[in-house]
Amino acid sequence: MDQSDIGTSMYLNLPTQDVAAAREFWTTVGVPISEDYSDENAVSLSFSPHVTVMLLARDFYASFLQGKPVADPHAASGAIVALDAQSKESVDPFVDAALAAGATEVPPGDPNPAQEMVDAGLMYGRTFTDPDGHQWEIIWMSSEMPEG
Known part of the structure; x- marks a missing residue:
């Protein structure tokens, strides 16, 4: 496998308590929202053509964790x-x-x-x-x- 094929773009998923509030915060900061990948469960932040951050409702985020708890970033990093x-x-x-x-x-x-x-x-x-x-x-x- 050619290692240069990995990491050309990044998609980071983070939990959010409130999708609408997260959307408002990042819109106010000036980060573009990709509406094609946003809904009531997620807001897609387009920092660049190669960096996307998905803010996922905590319950939706948990559905990807196979039973692991969702960390509280206010309590631990x-x-x-x-x-x-x-x-x-x-x-x-x-x-x-x-x-x-x-x-x-x-x-x-x-x-x-x-x-x-x-x-x-x-x-x-x-x-x-x-x-x-x-x-x-x-x-x-x-x-x-x-x-x-």
Whole structure:
């Protein structure tokens, strides 16, 4: 199998308490909704042609888990969703829109493990928690970032 055939697009599924409220939040932030894949059980967020996030009603999400419980992202973290920004200047307006729509900003840790890259001007990002408790990082990385 050719590994380059895997990962050309990403479809992330996350549980939501309220599909309509999630739709309103992300619409307010400015993320396009794919209506072809949205209904009362799901809202499809189209971050790019290659990144789609499906927010699924908790009961509908549970139907894919074969009896496992649905995690409460307000109580425990199972993932941090990181999205790249095309420029350093595009990070703040997106995160500010999320905060205005009801998200909560997550300040960098102390110490911040990425601080050296931030100080060198090679990286900039901000983190927030959406109303469902999912943590999102919006991050810009310079094309001059060291490999590895």
